[in-house]
Amino acid sequence: xxxxxxxxxxxxxxxxxxxxxxxxxxxxxxxxxxxxxxxxxxxxxxxxxxxxxxxxxxxxxxxxxxxxxxxxxxxxxxxxxxxxxxxxxxxxxxxxxxxxxxxxxxxxxxxxxxxxxxxxxxxxxxxxxxxxxxxxxxxxxxxxxxxxxxxxxxxxxxxxxxxxxxxxxxxxxxxxxxxxxxxxxxxxxxxxxxxxxxxxxxxxxxxxxxxxxxxxxxxxxxxxxxxxxxxxxxxxxxxxxxxxxxxxxxxxxxxxxxxxxxxxxxxxxxxxxxxxxxxxxxxxxxxxxxxxxxxxxxxxxxxxxxxxxxxxxxxxxxxxxxxxxxxxxxxxxxxxxxxxxxxxxxxxxxxxxxxxxxxxxxxxxxxxxxxxxxxxxxxxxxxxxxxxxxxxxxxxxxxxxxxxxxxxxxxxxxxxxxxxxxxxxxxxxxxxxxxxxxxxxxxxxxxxxxxxxxxxxxxxxxxxxxxxxxxxxxxxxxx
Numbered sequence: 001x002x003x004x005x006x007x008x009x010x011x012x013x014x015x016x017x018x019x020x021x022x023x024x025x026x027x028x029x030x031x032x033x034x035x036x037x038x039x040x041x042x043x044x045x046x047x048x049x050x051x052x053x054x055x056x057x058x059x060x061x062x063x064x065x066x067x068x069x070x071x072x073x074x075x076x077x078x079x080x081x082x083x084x085x086x087x088x089x090x091x092x093x094x095x096x097x098x099x100x101x102x103x104x105x106x107x108x109x110x111x112x113x114x115x116x117x118x119x120x121x122x123x124x125x126x127x128x129x130x131x132x133x134x135x136x137x138x139x140x141x142x143x144x145x146x147x148x149x150x151x152x153x154x155x156x157x158x159x160x161x162x163x164x165x166x167x168x169x170x171x172x173x174x175x176x177x178x179x180x181x182x183x184x185x186x187x188x189x190x191x192x193x194x195x196x197x198x199x200x201x202x203x204x205x206x207x208x209x210x211x212x213x214x215x216x217x218x219x220x221x222x223x224x225x226x227x228x229x230x231x232x233x234x235x236x237x238x239x240x241x242x243x244x245x246x247x248x249x250x251x252x253x254x255x256x257x258x259x260x261x262x263x264x265x266x267x268x269x270x271x272x273x274x275x276x277x278x279x280x281x282x283x284x285x286x287x288x289x290x291x292x293x294x295x296x297x298x299x300x301x302x303x304x305x306x307x308x309x310x311x312x313x314x315x316x317x318x319x320x321x322x323x324x325x326x327x328x329x330x331x332x333x334x335x336x337x338x339x340x341x342x343x344x345x346x347x348x349x350x351x352x353x354x355x356x357x358x359x360x361x362x363x364x365x366x367x368x369x370x371x372x373x374x375x376x377x378x379x380x381x382x383x384x385x386x387x388x389x390x391x392x393x394x395x396x397x398x399x400x401x402x403x404x405x406x407x408x409x410x411x412x413x414x415x416x417x418x419x420x421x422x423x424x425x426x427x428x429x430x431x432x433x434x435x436x437x438x439x440x441x442x443x444x445x446x447x448x449x450x451x452x453x454x455x456x457x458x459x460x461x462x463x464x465x466x467x468x469x470x471x472x473x474x475x476x477x478x479x
Contacts (some may be wrong), residue, residue, distance in 0.1 A: 045069070070350075077353065080338055084349040092349070096256065098223040102159045102188045102479045103127040103166060107138065109151060115139075116146040116154050118170075120406040122190070122478070123202040126183045134408040135173030142167055158479040160185050190478055193229035194218040198407055206233050213243040214429050216422075219263075222255030222310040227262040234266075234294055244429035245294075246422070247314075248302045250328065251398075254309025257337060257357075261286045264317040269293045271321055271360060274313050276337050278355030298432035299324040300425040303379060304389065308332035315379045316359035326381045327425045329388040333367025333378035385428065387421050 052065060070083045084092050094100040104125020110117040118136040121128040138146050141157045158166060165184045171177065195204035196216050208216035215237040219226060237245070254260075257276075264273045265288045273286040301315050301324045312331050318324040337355040359365055359379075367377040380386070389397065400417045 074350070074352075078336070080334070080336055080351075081353045082351045084340075084351060086344075086347045089347070089349055095221075096223055098190045098192065098225055099187055100159060100190075101162045101164075101185050103130075103132075103183045103185055104188045104479075105132060105158075106478050107151065107154060107158075109149075110137075113137070116149050116151075119402075120408070122188065123198075123407060125188055126186050128202075128407075130181050130183045132170060132181065132183075133172060134406045134411070137171040137173075138168060139171050139178050140169045155479045162187050188478075189225070190223075191229060192220045192223050192226045193233050194220065194405070195233075197404055197413065198409075200409075202407060204233075206237050207240055207242070208246065209426065212430060212433065213241050214426065215242045215245045216248065217245070218248040219252055219311075221252055222259040222263070224256065224259070226255070226259045227266070230263055231266060231292075238294075242297060243433055244298045244300075246300045246302065246425045246429065247324070248422070249307045249311040249315060250302050250304040250421070251306045252308070252311040253306070253332075254311055254334065257310065257313070260310035260313040264314050265289060266292065266294055267299065267318055267323050268321045269295060273317050274357050274359065276355040276357045278337070281339075281354050295323075298429055300428050301326050302421055302425055303328045303331050303381065304394070304421070305329055306332060307379075308334040312365050312379050313357065313359075316361075316363075316365060319379065319382065320360040325385055325428055326379060327385040327387070327428065328381055328421045329386060330380050331378040333365060333371070335364065335366030335377075385424060387424055389421065393420075 049065065049069070052060065053062065067083065067085055074081050074083050104122040105127040106119040106122070107116055108119050109115070116138045118127075118132055118134055118138065120134045121132050138154070140146060141154065144157075146154060160166065162185055165182055168181045168183065169178050170181055172179065191204075193204075195206040195218070196208055197205050199205045206215050206217055208214050215234070217230065217233050217237075219230065234242075234245070257274075261273050265286075268288045269290040270288050273288055275283065275285040277283045299318070301318060303311065303315050303326060307315065307328075308331065312334065315324075315326050315331065319326045335356050335358070336353045337357055338351045339354045341350045341352055343349055356366060364376050365378060367375075371377055396417065397419060400414060400419070403411070404413060
């Protein structure tokens with residue numbers, strides 16, 4: 001028997017054995033028809049696989065063919081389900097776990113000289129300790145010139161096992177001298193909780209207004225240690241006498257449901273945080289507990305049209321419980337839960353939508369295909385605090401933040417840029433502290449009503465890829 005025929009028959013047999021077809025003795029006639037249909041569909045798949053392998057004009061790798069079939073099935077489901085191949089699984093896990101073996105720098109290809117350039121070293125990492133600075137050109141890695149390198153090529157070489165050394169040469173910004181550097185790789189922890197600027201000791205400064213004692217914390221995404229990081233930052237602020245807090249969830253694409261519920265629980269003492277419902281998974285409900293609750297200060301949450309998923313769980317929960325005022329613009333609208341299911345004994349995985357989640361009030365969050373602006377979805381800012389930025393304003397905000405995130409004490413910070421949404425949040429906190437307890441100046445809403453709002457952007461094709469500001473995209477990778 002030809003090898004391809006044997007493979008196809010084995011595949012079909014395996015599908016038959018795993019199907020309920022073998023238990024027809026107790027099934028009714030309708031169930032029998034369903035099982036027969038299942039068998040015929042699996043036979044169609046096996047026959048198609050066999051014909052392609054046998055008769056296609058060129059040899060084709062079986063693995064490529066099978067993964068293409070899996071991706072084709074998943075693409076018929078929704079934009080958030082996906083197949084994670086063995087090649088992509090490591091990168092996916094690094095995002096979730098916030099840890100990898102590397103030297104601790106953010107790099108990009110400079111559009112002026114087309115060279116691999118350091119955006120910023122991460123505080124406390126091997127690269128930071130070795131004296132690598134923001135703006136340095138990485139001239140060579142392991143003796144190979146980086147001219148013409150892509151980001152992927154550079155990242156592949158720079159990352160590696162903890163304890164291994166990597167030899168590089170760098171050119172400091174403003175000089176022409178090539179300096180050799182040897183850096184020993186460590187486990188790099190990528191922080192998801194950031195402040196506005198760095199302090200003199202290179203730690204994040206979370207106290208935005210030192211006179212009014214108003215804290216400001218940015219949460220970039222919800223990864224394994226986000227709740228732990230956030231609690232530590234708030235405890236630091238409380239030691240400094242913090243009286244009010246602004247939590248910035250703008251551009252946050254979401255992440256782990258467990259971190260969203262834990263963070264929500266930090267700010268409310270009781271009541272429902274979120275609930276989930278699925279077709280083949282048990283319904284669940286998360287309730288807040290009073291232990292460890294931060295409740296003695298006013299709070300504002302900043303969101304925009306790129307705040308999604310776990311960001312919406314937190315903002316919806318605190319809005320429904322009236323713990324925080326939501327400021328900015330309507331969020332993305334992702335109310336579905338994905339489970340990561342191991343395949344091939346953990347070598348690959350399936351990220352599959354298995355449930356939908358619901359906010360405490362019961363209002364819908366998910367933006368279904370074809371949803372209109374007038375439908376209920378996403379998280380809408382509180383009355384008087386809706387301020388939508390234009391695409392140009394979003395791009396300017398992104399550029400402003402990128403420059404402030406660079407660890408370079410010699411750089412001059414931009415003091416002219418005005419973050420209108422952050423300013424509105426500051427006005428709210430200050431009014432709460434003054435005892436006025438009235439909405440902030442609603443001129444922002446009135447001005448926005450004078451011109452029609454831009455249409456909501458269509459959802460991105462992959463949930464894992466957070467949408468960025470309009471205009472040219474600056475690609476930055478961490479290693």
